[in-house]
Amino acid sequence: MLKTSKKKSDPTIFIIFGGTGDLTKRKIMPALYNLFLNKWLPENFAIIGTSSTKTNVQKYIDDLQSAVDEFSRNGKTNEEDWKRFSANITFQDADVTDSAAFKPFAKLIDQYKKEWQKTPSIIYYCAVAPRFFCTIAENISKAKLENDPKTTRIIIEKPFGIDLESARELNKKLLGIFAETQIYRIDHYLGKEVVQNIMAFRFANSIMEPLWNRNHVEHVQISVTEQIGIEGRGNYFEHAGILRDMIQNHLLQLLCIISMEPPINFNADEVRDRKVDVLKAMRKIETGKVETMSARGQYSSGWIEGKEVLGYREEKNVDPDSNTETYAALKLYVDNWRWQGVPFYLRTGKRLFKSASTITLQFREIPHNIFLSEESGAPKQNRLVISIQPDMAIRFQLQSKVPGLEMNLNTVDVVFDYSAGKKTDSPEAYETLLLDAITGDQTLFMRADQVEAAWELIMPILNYWEKNKEQNFPNYSADSWGPENAEALIAKDGYHWFNLPDNK
Structure with missing residues (x-):
């Protein structure tokens, strides 16, 4: 919370489940683009959008640019800035209910590790319906994806359960896979x-x-x-x-x-x-x-x-x-x-x-x-x-x-x-x-x-x-x-x- 200088963070990979969804277009991608413009993102970063909807990388990038043009507080994108930013974006279709569909993420992570010659932080963003939160967490575990408590994080959007019992069950399942220090329950009001x-x-x-x-x-x-x-x-x-x-x-x-x-x-x-x-x-x-x-x-x-x-x-x-x-x-x-x-x-x-x-x-x-x-x-x-x-x-x-x-x-x-x-x-x-x-x-x-x-x-x-x-x-x-x-x-x-x- 206390950011007094633009100290560069470690290389970071964002894997956004629900990458073609409304939340990604309206909030997540404009936010990441603005952080990039203001030089807050790490020098080495990658954004992997994923969804069950199949699309090619260029169309995905074009759709995201249209969304950022519409929803960013900075207005329409500058072509040169967007070109530099979007060079770090790719797309991987995946059915979040199928653990086998998570294997390509391991290959992508390894590619970036070799390219950057450094272990990156991995941020899994669950921009999906709440019923998929636990499924995604379980399939991350089954696919043996990066889960170092120091470098791996998962972001969960609200609602966190529909009542006390379901909230406890959600926390129990997430904490069976991730440490509390890895779980980021996001409330945009804060x-x-x-x-x-x-x-x-x-x-x-x-x-x-x-x-x-x-x-x-x-x-x-x-x-x-x-x-x-x-x-x-x-x-x-x-x-x-x-x-x-x-x-x-x-x-x-x-x-x-x-x-x-x-x-x-x-x-x-x-x-x-x-x-x-x-x-x-x-x-x-x-x-x-x-x-x-x-x-x-x-x-x-x-x-x-x-x-x-x-x-x-x-x-x-x-x-x-x-x-x-x-x-x-x-x-x-x-x-x-x-x-x-x-x-x-x-x-x-x-x-x-x-x-x-x-x-x-x-x-x-x-x-x-x-x-x-x-x-x-x-x-x-x-x-x-x-x-x-x-x-x-x-x-x-x-x-x-x-x-x-x-x-x-x-x-x-x-x-x-x-x-x-x-x-x-x-x-x-x-x-x-x-x-x-x-x-x-x-x-x-x-x-x-x-x-x-x-x-x-x-x-x-x-x-x-x-x-x-x-x-x-x-x-x-x-x-x-x-x-x-x-x-x-x-x-x-x-x-x-x-x-x-x-x-x-």
């Missing part, structure tokens, strides 16, 4: 620039840490709202739901970063230990209290930016009587000395009024208010707002006197804005995470116990929702901020959700 900056903001500034506790923080909100629907993923979403898809990984990871104790150093396991400590300190949700600690919703039809959109039950491959939630809100507590009694409110949903990802810490009221007159304006509570998207910024909302002869107060923002005055674009999350995988830094990747602890926390809610059908679905319209029961969840504590433009 690679976002602002998310990484939270730790720097907390632990590199002496004025922050004394305020970061129950004595000063009244409550915390973590909100990831999406204007889009399920985008044709009915088959997946019907079995997942928003609680599995977003809260179990993305939002709980953000909660861990916000509430973790200061690590002793930036060693990967030290940082991840502190995150696991948070999950272990989370107050367990008893089955009888699910209704008071959570809210769920499902969107109906409506209008988004002048276009009529379908309700969830009308989407393709969705049960017309579906009980799957497209919105979820939770009230959680971290039972430790730092956060005892401070509520953490998490919410996320589809087809909401605006797409935004924010973390808001609301501080307690001042102990004595000297601005009591109606004319002066009573001070509002201070907030720290960390905006991940659509803009990347950190804002302190403070009270200040309005210019003039009268003592009137107004809220002002002290802003650190990533988009203002920057000379270069911030790297995409996948660039950060792929570079960490190349250099063997696991700080931003989830460990087995971390994944299982997150599943353990939400299982009572999942089990309750699956056994108890929601009678009021759909219960919020597209282009709204969600269902009324989510408003009631936070309102009963005397708070309200901070919606844009409130956070700006």
